[in-house]
Amino acid sequence: MSEVMDAADAEHAHGYIEHKDALLKRLRRAEGQVRGVQRMVQEDEYCIDILTQVSAATKALERVALELLDDHLRHCVASAAAEGGAVAAEKLHEASAAIARLVR
Amino acid sequence: MSEVMDAADAEHAHGYIEHKDALLKRLRRAEGQVRGVQRMVQEDEYCIDILTQVSAATKALERVALELLDDHLRHCVASAAAEGGAVAAEKLHEASAAIARLVR
């Protein structure tokens, strides 16, 4: 994270903070699903049933990512955009790169 | 598209306009790839070779989508965010929904 970013962050709390508890709950559930997959592999369960559980964990993480990104756009990006300049340009560039990583 | 959006659009040109030619070039190439897939199916080509071509067309469209989204964030969303209020909230909501459609 660049220093330009740090300066912006000092002023605005991260967007996800309002629903930190909901995010943590989702993440604990995803962690439990990944542990469930391990148990299924250890107990030699059927491949397709394991794959179903892996897909559930992946979808849960995707939802977390979309929520974080939505919060990020609404808070960090929106306030940087309101200020404009180099910080805004960097935040927008960074958000686009994060979206590309999610899509690919 | 809501009227709230129309009002915002009237003021700012769409972000992608600066590289409309590059976008159109990419899209014509994707169209050619989809036509190529049709020809391969018609000529009974090998399934896996057809799948490779379908993947290429899908990746080309994904790149177009990421470019459009990046332009949209830099222009429409950034300028709406600078103004704030209902238009900004709606634009951000709309952008998140578009990102979710791309990811899923």
Next chain:
Amino acid sequence: MSEVMDAADAEHAHGYIEHKDALLKRLRRAEGQVRGVQRMVQEDEYCIDILTQVSAATKALERVALELLDDHLRHCVASAAAEGGAVAAEKLHEASAAIARLVR
């Protein structure tokens, strides 16, 4: 495509041949959607509306890919697996590689 593959192909028609018409219809629709995206870009339509259309074309191509892959597994891969040996191993390797390209 390797010669090992050609030998196998000579014996079995490609799986997708039974619903070639349905596949071609889907592909023509996807081609029309990609042309629609070009027209929207040319006419300076709203970014989010264009993105919705790009997503529709991408989903259509994904469905074509899943159909081709299903046909491929049911025909080429199943008959190679029944024969076993090097052809079976190569077909399975090839199918997995195609699946990985679709997922990423």
Next chain:
Amino acid sequence: MSEVMDAADAEHAHGYIEHKDALLKRLRRAEGQVRGVQRMVQEDEYCIDILTQVSAATKALERVALELLDDHLRHCVASAAAEGGAVAAEKLHEASAAIARLVR
């Protein structure tokens, strides 16, 4: 899992058993990444850095899924295909459905 499947499974060990240790190692790493995301959220780290970690965990799970699927095709599906009949048809249908869940 249908009874038809159970009958087939009794005869063949699941394909992933040969690299169970490697799979479990990958899964433990993914679990650690998900726990890392929780800690980052708890410590109010920067959204984009959290997103990068979420993407890493998602990609790790995707690799696990592709590995499981490859093993499944090589073992369960290949041996069912060699036998043919209802079991083969059901296994292939099931594999295609699992692939579709991964892609979407």
